[in-house]
Amino acid sequence: MAERLKQLQSQLGPVSGNFPSGMFAGQTAIITGSGQGIGAECAKLFAKDGANVVVCDIDQSKAEATVKEINESGGKAIAVAGDVTSQEYNDNLVKKAAEFGNGKIHHLVLNAGFTWDAVIHKMSDKQFDAMIAVHNKAPFMLVRAAAPFFRVTDGENRTITTISSTTGVNGNAGQINYSIAKSGVTGMAKTIAKEWGPKYGVRANAIAYGYITTRLTAAKETGGFAVYGNEKVAIGIPGASSTGAGNAGLKEIPLQRGGTPLEAAGAIVALASPLMSYVTGHVLMVTGGRNM
Numbered sequence: 001m002a003e004r005l006k007q008l009q010s011q012l013g014p015v016s017g018n019f020p021s022g023m024f025a026g027q028t029a030i031i032t033g034s035g036q037g038i039g040a041e042c043a044k045l046f047a048k049d050g051a052n053v054v055v056c057d058i059d060q061s062k063a064e065a066t067v068k069e070i071n072e073s074g075g076k077a078i079a080v081a082g083d084v085t086s087q088e089y090n091d092n093l094v095k096k097a098a099e100f101g102n103g104k105i106h107h108l109v110l111n112a113g114f115t116w117d118a119v120i121h122k123m124s125d126k127q128f129d130a131m132i133a134v135h136n137k138a139p140f141m142l143v144r145a146a147a148p149f150f151r152v153t154d155g156e157n158r159t160i161t162t163i164s165s166t167t168g169v170n171g172n173a174g175q176i177n178y179s180i181a182k183s184g185v186t187g188m189a190k191t192i193a194k195e196w197g198p199k200y201g202v203r204a205n206a207i208a209y210g211y212i213t214t215r216l217t218a219a220k221e222t223g224g225f226a227v228y229g230n231e232k233v234a235i236g237i238p239g240a241s242s243t244g245a246g247n248a249g250l251k252e253i254p255l256q257r258g259g260t261p262l263e264a265a266g267a268i269v270a271l272a273s274p275l276m277s278y279v280t281g282h283v284l285m286v287t288g289g290r291n292m
């Protein structure tokens with residue numbers, strides 16, 4: 001235990017400005033859904049701080065674009081494109097990440113996801129099952145596949161971050177499937193924290209986002225879609241503006257604006273950082289103060 005604390009202290013390194021630099025040097029991070037939005041910004045932030053980053057997305061060209069940007073700016077990343085709802089994909093992802101990370105994996109960010117809304121009495125089984133598959137079963141399969149790389153006693157900083165939503169904490173009309181799935185991942189983080197904290201020092205936390213300006217919250221009319229099996233699922237909010245200005249509910253946010261994908265990603269990286277070495281099993285609300 002004393003040795004582990006000493007190692008964590010040394011990982012903090014010299015603090016330059018208001019952010020430690022190189023705090024993930026030599027560590028490997030898998031970030032699902034990192035072809036765009038919050039996940040892509042998260043991949044770039046991990047890479048900026050020295051991590052070997054494994055970019056995963058169902059959209060291969062977007063995954064490769066994130067990797068290109070990271071590698072061209074001096075970071076280290078590989079793309080492993082595929083569908084997180086497949087066990088085979090998750091096994092391959094872990095294998096490729098371990099090869100890239102010289103036999104080690106340190107951070108999982110379970111971020112891939114989308115919405116498929118309907119009011120309760122009109123929601124189909126397919127819509128319901130899709131949310132459980134992508135937001136619950138997929139992260140479970142990845143965590144289980146990566147278990148041998150987290151149940152280790154080398155004292156290095158290991159974290160798992162699940163991505164929840166205010167809908168998972170507070171509920172939201174029209175999103176019973178997403179609400180159930182997103183509350184599920186808060187329990188997932190707490191369970192991992194309890195199973196892998198005592199012996200291995202793994203920290204697991206959840207982040208519940210409010211309104212972050214990505215394609216998920218852009219105007220539905222812009223034609224954004226997610227892919228589920230052979231289906232294209234329209235995403236976005238009917239009538240939303242790109243800045244959030246005028247969106248219903250904005251005035252309920254003390255900061256009076258949506259968060260940027262970079263701000264959202266910053267919270268993930270902050271939780272994974274050794275500065276948070278005593279924070280685990282926590283649900284961090286990243287909402288601009290909404291719903292406090």
Ligand SMILES: NC(=O)c1ccc[n+]([C@@H]2O[C@H](COP(=O)([O-])OP(=O)(O)OC[C@H]3O[C@@H](n4cnc5c(N)ncnc54)[C@H](O)[C@@H]3O)[C@@H](O)[C@H]2O)c1
Pocket residue numbers: 032033034035036037038039056057058059062082083084085110111112113114115134163164165166208209210211212213214215216217226227
């Ligand atoms: N934007 C918000 O306001 C908000 C709020 C609360 C929670 N979230 C959550 O944050 C996470 C990221 O969302 P975002 O806003 O960045 O959305 P986004 O659509 O910009 O990015 C999500 C990424 O996940 C990928 N993805 C979806 N299904 C996949 C699958 N089966 N396999 C692999 N990749 C898949 C998509 O291709 C996309 O690149 C999601 O889990 C979302 O539910 C977002």
